[in-house]
Amino acid sequence: MVRTPSVDKNGIKRGAWSEEEDNKLKAFVERFGHPNWRQLPKHAGLMRCGKSCRLRWMNHLRPGLKKENYSLEEEELIIKLHKEHGNRWSAIAARLPGRSDNDVKNQWHAHLKKRAKTNTTSNSPIMEQFSEYSQSSYSMREVPSASLNAIDTSATSTEVSSTDLSDLYSSCSLLNEMDWIEEDHITSMEQLPADFFNFCWTNPIDNFQTEPFDNFQTEPLDHFWRQPFF
DNA sequence: AAGAATTCCAACCGCGATGAG
DNA sequence: GCTCATCGCGGTTGGAATTCT
Numbered sequence: 001m002v003r004t005p006s007v008d009k010n011g012i013k014r015g016a017w018s019e020e021e022d023n024k025l026k027a028f029v030e031r032f033g034h035p036n037w038r039q040l041p042k043h044a045g046l047m048r049c050g051k052s053c054r055l056r057w058m059n060h061l062r063p064g065l066k067k068e069n070y071s072l073e074e075e076e077l078i079i080k081l082h083k084e085h086g087n088r089w090s091a092i093a094a095r096l097p098g099r100s101d102n103d104v105k106n107q108w109h110a111h112l113k114k115r116a117k118t119n120t121t122s123n124s125p126i127m128e129q130f131s132e133y134s135q136s137s138y139s140m141r142e143v144p145s146a147s148l149n150a151i152d153t154s155a156t157s158t159e160v161s162s163t164d165l166s167d168l169y170s171s172c173s174l175l176n177e178m179d180w181i182e183e184d185h186i187t188s189m190e191q192l193p194a195d196f197f198n199f200c201w202t203n204p205i206d207n208f209q210t211e212p213f214d215n216f217q218t219e220p221l222d223h224f225w226r227q228p229f230f
Numbered sequence: 231a232a233g234a235a236t237t238c239c240a241a242c243c244g245c246g247a248t249g250a251g
Numbered sequence: 252g253c254t255c256a257t258c259g260c261g262g263t264t265g266g267a268a269t270t271c272t
Binding site: 088 | 256257258259260261262264265266267
Binding site for chain 1: 237238239240241242243
């Protein structure tokens with residue numbers, strides 16, 4: 001999933017970054033900062049253009065970046081912010097601690113665009129209820145993706161397959177208390193008890209990392225950056 | 231099993247904004 | 252005000268991994 005490394009006619013390396021290059025860049029930026037990306041690769045001993053170094057740092061190496069999959073809260077937030085800001089990915093990413101603009105953009109194109117479109121076509125009251133919950137500060141992490149697929153399915157139609165509903169209920173620890181429900185008789189999301197949704201949302205949100213990314217100190221080294229590279 | 235199609239992440243490209251001289 | 256260098260953003264592409272036929 002990465003571009004094949006190559007060297008162009010000017011001796012500038014392109015394509016995927018090696019671990020050694022990552023280590024060089026990371027060590028250098030952590031020590032000296034990055035007041036001049038264009039000069040940085042020369043000083044750091046990297047055969048890359050400054051732009052490439054900046055991108056690598058911003059999207060993969062800087063402290064605080066999250067590597068794990070997006071949570072539902074994050075996905076819902078992206079959808080919400082995209083409605084407000086459009087394709088202003090840097091503005092959206094600024095509201096998502098630990099995520100880069102490129103990452104958010106990829107997530108949007110890969111997963112969220114379709115879902116957002118589907119959601120906007122929904123007139124289902126139960127989806128409105130979900131939308132309302134999504135604005136709140138509660139977590140839906142307890143609801144696995146299979147369940148959410150069921151909800152997605154219901155966005156354009158209130159009909160839900162029995163398989164989806166089965167997933168929905170079997171995934172929920174509340175199931176044992178819901179044995180009075182005859183699954184076979186449920187054909188619509190509308191028939192799901194409010195208690196079920198309440199349960200899904202009553203788990204407090206996980207703590208996002210809120211520290212600034214650049215929480216490390218770097219000394220001003222203007223004189224260093226003005227030095228010509230030999 | 232194998233080739234085709236699709237997915238999706240990392241990286242590149244081009245352009246506008248900004249600031250220094 | 253003009254030019255040039257640099258940065259940062261958003262759109263696009265390359266290609267390995269995965270899924271489908």
